[in-house]
Amino acid sequence: MARAGVTVERLTRAAADLADEIGFENVTVSALARGFGVTDASMYSHIRNVRDLRTKVAILALTELAERAAAALAGRSGKDALVAFANAYRDYAREHPGRYAATRFELDPDSASAEAATRHSEMTRALLRGYDLPEPAQTDAVRLLHGFFHGYVSLETAGGFSHSQAVDASWARNLDALDVLLRNWPSQM
Template sequence: MTPRPGLTPDALVRAGAELADEVGFAHLTPSALARRVGVRPPSLYAHLAGADDLRARVAVLALGELTEAATDAAAGLAGRDALAAVAGAHRDYARAHPGRWDAARHPLDDATAAASAGPRMAALMRAVLRGYGLAEPDATHAVRLLGATVHGFVTLEAAGGFAHSEPGAAASWEWVLDALDRTLTRPGGTP
């Protein structure tokens, strides 16, 4: 199949990411993307291998954007400030790009994951947490704690889980960050 002029894999992935933000990552399909860019679905297959390829490429794009935002946010900071900056970058990204936020957690095969920004994000998380002086395996537990806490809070907030009670989500967010900082500051990072 001959590729359509002006239609590139990068342009399709960007259009797919925008579409995911509008309709949700779960609804990102080659057919929906084809409608978005004004071509028939078979035209996409000159550029993408199918739905799995499209989703993986949008996931890689999202991981790259999120890693860049978190890295920029944490630059020059340490301790609770760095922790709050990285967590806040995730929260801000999820608010601005809900479909891409979901995509950033899409399972990737080993080779794609290794070539993505995922390892840089993990290194950033470890660097932020290094200031707490955690030895292994506590350092790994702390990375997982931070990731799970941020993901859980942001996911519940996006679903409206905190919208009908007081205190508001902003106050709870600060409380959660303080609680993480206190937990990680204790000797050995143990609660």
């Protein structure tokens, strides 16, 4: 095992790279073992099963995405923060399709999983500070933004936008519309 240099971190990163190449749903212990030139059985000294492996990739992806979002948000507020965050999200999804798919993997509520998912939501709440939304409007806005970003990116990467208008132009117009909505959030009924 030592000659192959297998560690949990290296396995996780290799699995994330593999997910970007072949799709997150196709990442298996066998495929990963082949990449390291070891047997499947030797992998189990580092991971419990394929779910454990995919959970590790999901945590890595959520952490990477949160780091990108944090860097994008630094020193920004309002529409500037919204656009920077949205572009960081979209760019990550386009550059790392397998890792991005992993961010949608259902995680167990253990501490490592919860921390990664919470940090991702905190970045969205950070961008919303510039819009001064109170609770529960802020939670509604987090859900709206995650739904929009995920929906747009998913449709775009699946080739779902075959209209004549450029996809980037639509993205920019949609971000303009989201900014207007966030600045004029409807009051609670």
